[in-house]
Amino acid sequence: MVILKIMPIMMIFVFAGYFGWFWTIAIIMQEKLTDDLKISVKRFKTFLLIPIVYFVIFFVFIDLTMSGVIENGTWPNPAILALIIPFHLFAVFCIFYCLYFVSKIFKTVELQRKVIFPDFAGEFFMIWFLPIGIWIIQPRINKMIENKRNVQKETE
Numbered sequence: 001m002v003i004l005k006i007m008p009i010m011m012i013f014v015f016a017g018y019f020g021w022f023w024t025i026a027i028i029m030q031e032k033l034t035d036d037l038k039i040s041v042k043r044f045k046t047f048l049l050i051p052i053v054y055f056v057i058f059f060v061f062i063d064l065t066m067s068g069v070i071e072n073g074t075w076p077n078p079a080i081l082a083l084i085i086p087f088h089l090f091a092v093f094c095i096f097y098c099l100y101f102v103s104k105i106f107k108t109v110e111l112q113r114k115v116i117f118p119d120f121a122g123e124f125f126m127i128w129f130l131p132i133g134i135w136i137i138q139p140r141i142n143k144m145i146e147n148k149r150n151v152q153k154e155t156e
Contacts, residue, residue: 051095107120
């Protein structure tokens with residue numbers, strides 16, 4: 001079963017790109033905020049790390065489980081699944097928090113004021129439904145970064 005070996009590797013690349021994009025946006029946008037609008041990124045960094053660690057452990061578990069099922073015909077203990085479900089749900093919660101944070105910081109930089117969820121709900125859902133939302137948001141991010149560079153050059 002080659003697909004069982006290839007699929008986790010493909011998913012790791014997808015998640016690495018997606019989470020790497022989250023990280024980059026949050027850190028770059030944080031630098032663009034004025035001191036009165038700064039948003040702490042500590043919780044974001046922690047909540048971004050948790051799903052990464054979880055997915056690595058999950059893919060190793062799936063690999064070992066499926067190898068055992070294929071070779072021995074035995075299924076894992078159901079108690080293991082009882083452990084996985086809460087961790088999986090917490091990882092999903094962390095991902096949603098990261099979606100929330102990235103869309104909030106993006107809109108805060110764009111509007112240069114404190115924002116509430118209705119202000120950035122569109123960005124939240126666009127980022128959630130990748131890749132289409134990212135195709136729409138990334139050009140806006142590039143434009144913001146380019147405008148900031150032009151402003152810095154003019155002031156020098």
